[in-house]
Amino acid sequence: MKRLTCVLLVLGLGLPAPSLAWAAPEEVTPESTSAARFDVEQAGQRMVASGDLQAAADLYWSKGFELRDPVLLVMSAEALRDLADRDRSIPAAEAAIERLRVAFDMLYYLRDSATSASWQPITSEQVSTVLDRAERVASEAEALISAIEEAAKAPVVDPDEGKRKRGKAKPGTVLIAAGAGLLVLGLGGGGLGAGGLAIGAAAQQDVEDPLVYAVEHHAAEERGQRGNVLAGVGFAIAGVGVIAGSVLIVLGVKKRKGASPAEQAFVPAPIWLRGGAGLGVSGRF
Amino acid sequence: MRRAWTLALPIMLALPIMLVMLVMLARPAAAAEVCDEQGVCIDGANWESGGQLDDRARAKERKKQAKRKDASLTVELRQGRGSVFIDGVWIAPAPVSYVPLKPGKHDVEVRDGETLLARGILDIPKNGGDVKLTIGDE
Numbered sequence: 139m140k141r142l143t144c145v146l147l148v149l150g151l152g153l154p155a156p157s158l159a160w161a162a163p164e165e166v167t168p169e170s171t172s173a174a175r176f177d178v179e180q181a182g183q184r185m186v187a188s189g190d191l192q193a194a195a196d197l198y199w200s201k202g203f204e205l206r207d208p209v210l211l212v213m214s215a216e217a218l219r220d221l222a223d224r225d226r227s228i229p230a231a232e233a234a235i236e237r238l239r240v241a242f243d244m245l246y247y248l249r250d251s252a253t254s255a256s257w258q259p260i261t262s263e264q265v266s267t268v269l270d271r272a273e274r275v276a277s278e279a280e281a282l283i284s285a286i287e288e289a290a291k292a293p294v295v296d297p298d299e300g301k302r303k304r305g306k307a308k309p310g311t312v313l314i315a316a317g318a319g320l321l322v323l324g325l326g327g328g329g330l331g332a333g334g335l336a337i338g339a340a341a342q343q344d345v346e347d348p349l350v351y352a353v354e355h356h357a358a359e360e361r362g363q364r365g366n367v368l369a370g371v372g373f374a375i376a377g378v379g380v381i382a383g384s385v386l387i388v389l390g391v392k393k394r395k396g397a398s399p400a401e402q403a404f405v406p407a408p409i410w411l412r413g414g415a416g417l418g419v420s421g422r423f
Numbered sequence: 424m425r426r427a428w429t430l431a432l433p434i435m436l437a438l439p440i441m442l443v444m445l446v447m448l449a450r451p452a453a454a455a456e457v458c459d460e461q462g463v464c465i466d467g468a469n470w471e472s473g474g475q476l477d478d479r480a481r482a483k484e485r486k487k488q489a490k491r492k493d494a495s496l497t498v499e500l501r502q503g504r505g506s507v508f509i510d511g512v513w514i515a516p517a518p519v520s521y522v523p524l525k526p527g528k529h530d531v532e533v534r535d536g537e538t539l540l541a542r543g544i545l546d547i548p549k550n551g552g553d554v555k556l557t558i559g560d561e
Contacts, residue, residue: 166512206513242536243506244513251532251542252475254511 171207171259178210182217191221192230199237207259208248211241212272219279226286234279238272245269310393317386324379327372334368341365456557462501463541467494467554474544476530481510484527493523494551498533501559505535517558526551533558 178201185194195217202210218234221227247253249265260268341362344350350358458464459472476484498507499518507514510529514522517533526547533540541558 203515239504239536240506240516243516243534246537247506247508247513247532247534250537250539251508251534252477252511252530254481255478256510257512 165255166206166257166259167255168258168261168264171205171209174205175201175207175210178205179213182213186217186220191217191224195221195233195237202241205259206244206257208241208244208272209260209268211237211244212268212275215241215272215275215279219275219282222279222282222286226289228283228286231279231282231286235276238276238279241272242269245272308394309396310390313386313390313393315390317383317388317390319383320379320386321383322379324376324381324383327375327377327379329372331369331372331374331376334365334370334372337365338362338369339365456555461541462558462560463543464557465545465555466557467552468548469546470556471544471546473542474530475532475542476510476528476544478511480528481530484529485525488525488527491526491549492551494526494547494554495521496524496531496545496547496554496556497521498531498556498558500533500540501557501561503535503540503559505533505538505540505558508532508534524554531556 178197182194182197185191185197195214198210198214198217202208202214215234215238218230218237222231222234244259245265245268248258248260248262249269341358344358345355345362456464456466457470459470461472463470463472496509497518497520505517507517507519509522509524509531524545524547526549529545529547530543531545532542541556545554545556547554
């Protein structure tokens with residue numbers, strides 16, 4: 139009988155309900171949420187400053203759930219986006235997008251549905267601002283994923299590759315190049331000397347012409363002198379350039395001949411012909 | 424004779440007690456799951472699809488049902504994801520299990536971002552019990 143009475147007492151009075159997953163929340167207002175968010179933000183910013191973005195993201199996430207605050211959830215996604223950017227991590231970017239989903243649920247509900255004064259974590263004016271912020275984070279995280287995937291697909295470019303392709307200069311190349319330059323300079327000097335001779339010859343004709351008097355005669359003399367100077371300088375340059383250039387090219391060619399056959403291909407060399415001189419290129423095809 | 428009374432008295436007392444016990448232990452018959460055209464299936468309560476309550480109606484319901492015993496609500500999605508909102512408050516991402524709710528009317532919404540998966544008024548009977556809301560086509 140005593141046992142029965144005990145059973146009755148238990149059943150009649152009812153046992154307290156076990157702790158349940160959800161209990162009616164206290165009134166959540168923009169002011170109360172903002173005040174609660176402040177401390178979390180401070181703690182999170184310290185973690186971000188120390189480089190621990192994952193810890194900051196997790197703090198914002200857990201507190202965002204606890205406070206039912208979409209702003210903290212967006213901040214969690216922002217921290218993960220920054221982590222993904224820093225570490226080029228696709229999982230971090232994907233986690234950012236995943237965490238935004240809950241924030242989007244809350245924000246669209248606050249925008250579109252029959253909300254309650256019991257749960258107003260942000261003002262109705264702030265909803266569109268936070269939505270824009272969340273959408274920006276989502277698109278940035280998606281862009282990061284694409285960029286990281288593209289970078290993984292692209293072949294690794296070695297900045298020294300171009301240099302390696304050019305390879306080491308063949309033996310004698312510097313001598314041949316310098317000789318070719320001097321040769322070209324000498325040929326130019328020859329042209330200048332020839333021009334000076336032509337001017338001098340024309341002036342000489344004027345000077346010897348008995349019909350040319352006084353002022354014109356004097357001008358012809360000056361022209362002749364200038365032509366002679368030009369011819370002298372030009373032929374001097376031509377002599378030095380052609381001789382020095384030819385010597386350098388010959389030395390370069392000799393040096394190259396001593397190298398391996400593969401290195402001898404396309405050898406520039408001076409060419410001496412009856413009517414003049416030039417620079418030729420010989421090689422194997 | 425006296426001995427007969429000593430036997431009968433406990434029995435007479437025990438009978439009504441046992442009757443009370445039976446009534447208390449008796450659970451409401453498990454209602455069959457009912458599904459609407461939107462693919463929302465309800466078990467243990469009534470569902471009015473599309474309805475919403477305002478704060479005034481919610482307060483009125485709360486006051487009316489304050490002394491009643493909690494029912495427990497479970498919300499599940501057959502596919503996809505979404506968050507559950509009850510009486511204007513975000514609860515958690517689905518599935519949610521054994522959310523204590525007073526009998527009476529409650530507005531329930533499930534959404535995946537901008538996409539509304541289910542919205543309606545849940546009418547929980549006075550005897551409470553387990554209520555299960557399943558969303559999405561099979």
